[in-house]
Amino acid sequence: MINYHQPLFRPPAEANSIIIQVTLGCSFNKCSFCSMYEIKKFQVRELADIFLDIDKLSYYEETRRVFLADGDALACETSFLIEVLKYLKKSFPKLQRVSSYGSPYNLLEKSLDDLKLLRENGLSLVYYGIESGNHELLKYINKPMKPEKMIEGLNKATSANMKISCTIILGLGGKNLSIQHIEDTAKLVNECVHINYLSTLQLGLTDTKEDDFFKRFEKKNKEFVFCSDEDMLEEQKKLISLINPKKSIIFRSNHASNSLPLKGTLPKDKDNLLDVLNMALEDESLLRPKFLRSF
Numbered sequence: 001m002i003n004y005h006q007p008l009f010r011p012p013a014e015a016n017s018i019i020i021q022v023t024l025g026c027s028f029n030k031c032s033f034c035s036m037y038e039i040k041k042f043q044v045r046e047l048a049d050i051f052l053d054i055d056k057l058s059y060y061e062e063t064r065r066v067f068l069a070d071g072d073a074l075a076c077e078t079s080f081l082i083e084v085l086k087y088l089k090k091s092f093p094k095l096q097r098v099s100s101y102g103s104p105y106n107l108l109e110k111s112l113d114d115l116k117l118l119r120e121n122g123l124s125l126v127y128y129g130i131e132s133g134n135h136e137l138l139k140y141i142n143k144p145m146k147p148e149k150m151i152e153g154l155n156k157a158t159s160a161n162m163k164i165s166c167t168i169i170l171g172l173g174g175k176n177l178s179i180q181h182i183e184d185t186a187k188l189v190n191e192c193v194h195i196n197y198l199s200t201l202q203l204g205l206t207d208t209k210e211d212d213f214f215k216r217f218e219k220k221n222k223e224f225v226f227c228s229d230e231d232m233l234e235e236q237k238k239l240i241s242l243i244n245p246k247k248s249i250i251f252r253s254n255h256a257s258n259s260l261p262l263k264g265t266l267p268k269d270k271d272n273l274l275d276v277l278n279m280a281l282e283d284e285s286l287l288r289p290k291f292l293r294s295f
């Protein structure tokens, strides 16, 4: 078996995938809300070590899905990733899908030709944290990125025929920035050519991140006031009602942080999703108990 470098994370949809650590940590590792890789120094693993891990798992001949960890395997050189993808294809003859996390910075750094090459060699799905479409808020959380640049990166991945799975964090702007957060996020989603999958998380902070997170708001003379479950469900309602995508989006709120699991296709299921949200807002016994949640 593989000795993974802990902690190890993967998206909920990759629960049944083989996980191969191509990098350790996150090449950015500065977002003020994120503690996922705070104890890891970013590094690209040696190709020989990655191949060894693949060899150890290659007896799973039926493998159809592989997820490349850690935080943003897409930060690697394209030629390096292609070596990994080729080795995966050789080792798992039934392989259908390879995916990885990709940050906004990664997608901007890769050219369209790079992304096309990666797609041709099997990388077909990129998980991407939008977090918010509000530029000010992205600066507050220390993930400064212009929304139009995110749209540019995401559309480039779509042009390369990759699928995209994006996440948005409810409650990220607190009560004070809630309206801007949701309105600008819906705008960003609507301007993308095609986001295939979209999910929402509810903000949660570990003890190690709280001070830095609050201080960054205070520096901009903004007080951060936590949103309640009810506030976040209202944000969810507003977001869903404002999303009018150019192509259908599979929508989920299945992350462990969510108070209310939801699934549907947008815009087709918009009314049903809003009905479920309205019911939950009237009857909080429908919400997942807090002790069963984690960020």
Ligand code: SF4
Binding pocket: 026, 027, 028, 029, 030, 031, 034, 035, 036, 037, 071, 103, 129, 143
């Ligand atoms: S949110 Fe993503 S980009 Fe930001 S530090 Fe965490 S893993 Fe890295």
